[in-house]
Amino acid sequence: MLQTLAANLGPWSWWIIGIVLLAAELVAPGVFLIWIGAAAIVIGVLSLLLWDAAFWPWQLQFVLFAVLAGAFALAGRRFYGRHETSDQPYLNRRGESLVGRTATLHEPIREGRGRIRLDDTWWPVMGPDLPAGTRVTVVSADGRDLKVEAAA
Template sequence: MIQRIVTELGPWAWWVLGIVLLILEVLMPGVFLVWIGIAAIITGALSLLLWDAAFWTWHAQWLVFAALSLVAVLIGRRIVKTRGQTSDQPHLNQRGQSLVGRTATLEQPITEGRGRIRLDDTMWSVQGPDLPVGARVRVTASNGRDLTVEAV
């Protein structure tokens, strides 16, 4: 069956496979099929050049496609991994970290190291030195649930 498809379509079978894989990547993005699609297109380009060569059987084409797919995936992973991922909002999903450096007024006194402040529309539990209600504090750290503060 594979031999018949390759024989009927000729070197264009690889181009069709490559384009189908690239379309699938657009429909189901995951940055994986794109590399295999590129390998299929390269195999198709080689097939255009080597189609009449005696050694260029469908077995050899599949081996070349498999090797190119492996190489393309490895190169693609390296490209995606090393691509700079800087953000203009590095604390976007780390709300507590985004509050570090802000100042607030204590809503509840800090006694035995624990108190509460209001920042924007949220009440936060804080840790720090004992301070009375109304004292100004600066957020110095966040451990996810609680904020650490110091007197201003």
């Protein structure tokens, strides 16, 4: 079947496969099919140049395609896989951004649970039993719960 496809379409079969893969990347983005599509396009270019050469059978084309697809995927992962550090490391981790802040207990901590107000938000807190009005320092964040201790 693959040999028949390659014989009927000639070197354009690789172009068609490459364009279909690139279009599939647009429909289902994931930055993975783009590298396989690019490999197919490269094989298509080589096929246009070498189609009648005796050393360019369809088996070699498929092996070279597989090697190029793997190499392009690894190179793409290395290039796009870099994680740059943000200038706002706590942007989507608001609880963690409050560590080190001090506040006054609005509700006393009883049986390890209480509430404080920081900025415009009420936060549930965990810590040792303390009366309302006590100054506390946030020592850690666990999801929405803040762990506090009496401020020094």
